[in-house]
Amino acid sequence: MTGIRPFTVLLDRVSRSFGGQPAVAELSFGAPAGAITAMLGPNGAGKTTALRLITGALDPDGGAVRVFGLDPGRPADGEAVRARCGVVTAKPSLYDRLSGLDNLRYAAQLYGLGRGNDVDRRLRAAAAQFGIDEALSQAVGGYSTGMKTRLALARAVAHDPELLLLDEPTSGLDPESAAAVLDLVRAMTSSGRTVLLCTHLLAEADGLADEVVVLERGTAVATGSPAVLAAGYWPHPQVRFVAERPADLDRLATWPGVVGYQREQDRSVVDLDDAGRVADLVMGLSRDGVRLKAVEPHRPTLEDLYFAIQASRRTASSAPTPAQAPAPKSAPARAPAGAETPLDPPVEVGR
C-alpha cells in the first residue's frame, strides 16, 4: 500500500565538524509529523548537534536540513522555523536572577506572544501543566534541578509550538516528575504536534517513540519504527521456557514449528514460525512429563533493540572479511541511500 507521510524534519547527508572533529557525519533521517521520534545514542553521538542543526542554531558544513519544508540556515526561514519550535536543552538555560514568571515572559516576548495579562495567564497555564505555577514568583536561582527542568518545559510549550525538540528532558527529574513529563510529551503528539526526543535513557523512549534514530559517532546506524526494527533482529516470535530440569527442554529443538532453539543457563529461548504454537508446545512438554516453571513470550524492549544493533555493528566492524563475518539474523536498518528525492531520509516504514 502506498502512503504519503509528511515529515516535519528531514536531514539529508548532513555533516558538521568542530575543529576538524566530526560531530555529525552524513546524517540522514526524518521525523514524521505528529509522531514522537527518539534519537538514541551514547553521550557524544551527535544528538545535541543534530538538534542544533534542526533549529538553525548551527549551520551544517554539508548536506541539507529541512524543517516544515524550510531551510533553517537561511535567516528568514530560520526565524520562521525557530518561532514554530519549542526547545528544551540538556541544561535548562534559565536566568537565575529573574523570577520564573520573568523567564517565561522573556521567552514569550521573543517568540512574539507579546505582553499583558492575557499572556501572563497563558504562561501560568503552561507552568501549571508542569506543576511549577506556584513557584513562578521566586527567583530561578533558588529552584531545584527538577523545578528548573519543569520551568524550561513550560517555556518550551508556552507559545504552542508545532515541533517540540527535547534534549534529555528528564535528566535530573525524580521518577514521578519524569513520568509526568513523558505523559505530557505523549499528549503533545495526540494534538498533532511533532516531537523529537534526544535521550540516552532507553527506558524512557520505550513505548513512547513512534520512530527511533540510533546515532553512533554522528551517523544514523538504524532508523525506523521500533516494531519494524525489532522484526529485523527478531524475525520470529520468541518464547522463553524455564523447566525444573533445563535439559528436558532440549527436545524442543526438533519439534515442528520451532525454527530456532538456544539454551541459556536455566532457560531455553525458542523461536517459532507462529506465535500460535506456544499452546501446542506447552501441552507436548506436559505430555512428556516436563515440569515447566515459566513460559514467557519475549517482547524485545528498545534496550534489547539498541544493544542488538550495537552488537551487530561491533560484529560487522570486527570481522576480518565480509565472507567470514557471522550473518546477522536480519539486516539492520538500511544505510541512508536510495531515497526517492535527495531529501528522502532512510526511513524503514511500518508504523
Place this chain on the structure above:
Amino acid sequence: MTATTVEGTASPGRQSHRTPLRWGRVLTVARTDLRQLAQARDFWMPMTFLGALFYAIVPAVLLTTIGRIGSVEVIARVSGALEMLPETARSQIRGDSAAGQTGYALAVFLFAPMAVIVPLTISTAVGAATLVGERERGTGEFLAHSPAAAREIYLGKLIASLVPGYGTVAIGFGVYSLIVNVTVGPEVGGWFFPTAQWWVMILWVLPPFLAICLSLVLRLSARVSSTAAAQQASGLVSLPLIGIAYSQATGVLMGAGWLPLWMGAGAWAVALISLARGMRAVTRSRLLGVGPGL
C-alpha cells in the same frame, strides 16, 4: 512502496540574507538584561560608589575647599596655574575674585574626565560580561534557539550596556551641576553650569565614544571563553579609549567655535562603522560556545 513528503512549503530560491529588524525584540533583550543587572547588587553597589566619588564627593570637597580657603597666597598659586589654559578657555572664565575664577576653572575645565571615565568604566564592565555571560550560564543556548536574529540580540546587549553608563552620566551630571552651582555660583555671579560646551560634550561627544568602546567590548565578549578573560581584554581596549575620550573632552570644553561639533561628528562616524562591524561578531554558534576560537 511508501513515498515521503516534506510538511510545509519549500522555500523558493535564495532569499534575502536579512530579516527586518524587530525593535520589540531588541528592547526585550535590553530590558531583560537591565532587569538582571538591577538584581545584581554586587555589581551596581560599587558602580554607584564610583559615580558618587567622581560626580559628587571629589568635586564637592575640592570646590568647597577652594571657596573656603583662607590663604590668599595659596589661591594666587592655584589661580596662577590657570595661565596654562588656552586663551579660548581663559577668556571664558568668570568671577571677580581669584577663588571664584579658580573654582570656575576647576568646575568647567578640569573635571571633564569625570564625565568620560565613569560611563566608560561602567558600560565596559557591563558589556564585557554580557555575551560571554550568556555562554557561561548556558542561556546562550536559549537565545540561539530563539527566533531573535543575532543582530537583534547584539543591539539589545548594546543598549543594555549603554544605559547604565549613560544613565550614570545623566544622574551624575545633574548632581555635579547642583554642586558646582551651589559652591562656585555665589563667587561668579549666580548659577552658571552647565555651560554650552558641557552640553555639547555630554550630548554629542560622549555618546559616540561610549558606542565605540562598547562595540569593541561586545566583540571581545562574543569571542572570548570566560568573563574573566573578557574583563581583562576589555580593560586593555577601554583604557586607551578613555585616554582619547579624555583628551577629546578637554578639547571640546576648551575649544571654541565649530571645533567641538566637528570632533563629535568624527567620533560618530567612527562609532557607526565600529558598531556595524561589531554586529557581525555575534553569531548563534558563538552563543552556543562552539564558534571559531571558543
